[in-house]
Amino acid sequence: MKTRDLIKEAGRELFNQKGVMNVTLREVADGLKKSYGNITYHFATKAVLIEALFEDMNRELSALQQPSFEVDLLRYFLRLPSDSYGITTKYLFFTVDQLYIKRNYPELFKHMDRTHKERGAKWLQLLMRLRDEGFLQQDLLLEDLQYIMLLSVSVRSTYFQMKEPSTYDEASFVAAVNQLLKPYLSKKGLQIYQSAI
Numbered sequence: 001m002k003t004r005d006l007i008k009e010a011g012r013e014l015f016n017q018k019g020v021m022n023v024t025l026r027e028v029a030d031g032l033k034k035s036y037g038n039i040t041y042h043f044a045t046k047a048v049l050i051e052a053l054f055e056d057m058n059r060e061l062s063a064l065q066q067p068s069f070e071v072d073l074l075r076y077f078l079r080l081p082s083d084s085y086g087i088t089t090k091y092l093f094f095t096v097d098q099l100y101i102k103r104n105y106p107e108l109f110k111h112m113d114r115t116h117k118e119r120g121a122k123w124l125q126l127l128m129r130l131r132d133e134g135f136l137q138q139d140l141l142l143e144d145l146q147y148i149m150l151l152s153v154s155v156r157s158t159y160f161q162m163k164e165p166s167t168y169d170e171a172s173f174v175a176a177v178n179q180l181l182k183p184y185l186s187k188k189g190l191q192i193y194q195s196a197i
Contacts (some may be wrong), residue, residue, distance in 0.1 A: 002039060003034075003038070004042045004043075006032060007028060007032065007034075007042055008040055008052055008053055008056065008154065009033050010028050010032050011028050011043075011049045011050075011053065011122075012053055012090070012091065014027060014028060014031065015093035015097070016091075016092045016093050019093065019100070020050065020100055020101060021044075021097065021100050021104075023046070023156065025039050025040060025043065025045075025046055025049070025175065028049075043090060047108050050101065051108050051111070053091060053094075054091075054094065054108075054111075054112055054115075056091075057087060057090075057091040057094060058115055058119070061087055061119065061151065062119060064083050064087075065122050065123070072192075073104060073126070073129060073130055073132060073135065074135040074189055074193070074196075075196055076183075077126065077130060077181075078178050078192075078193065078196045078197070080177060081156075081173060081177040082103040082170060082174045084109070085170045085173055085174065088156070088160065089160075089168060092160060092165070093158045094112075094159060095156075096161060098157070104119065116166050122176055123149055124145060124149060127148060127149065127169060128145060130189070131145065134186055134188050135184060135185065135188060135189035135192065136184050136186060136189060137184055137185070137186050138186065140184060144184070146183060148181065151180045152177060152180060152181075155177055155180055156173075156177060159173050159176055159177075172196050175197075178193075178197065181193070
């Protein structure tokens, strides 16, 4: 593994274990038994390291947004929480330390926020497809679909922020996220939901 990747991996693990605010680049260097200068050669500041990790996470999450038009769209959508669970826990500090990052790295947070909005626009398109293909209730308006997305983000964030890491459980996470979609499903969507769940 290249030095840059080793640094990212060590930083990610420390951020997840101790929280972003409690980790310095010197600790990353000590953990890797490398000089501080070697670390700052690759990542001049902690913010630069955090941003590099965010780009890695974003690539992994964006890869999940590639459904083909032949795919069973609702089953794909219901599988997404399971597919994203591992990515979220891998980069847990972005969820748990979100307010700290927002307050202490405002420019980085703005970049993260823009990226989340871009990814959110793609999810909104998928929800519109679900509605248009008859899996969601046909009378749902754009603001209803946006509300579903807000609920989804809230449930996902709250799950990881309110629970102890030792109690995280993929099955309960998936059930919590998918449950919020149930009231908005059409009869056709409910049949698929019941068989998928």
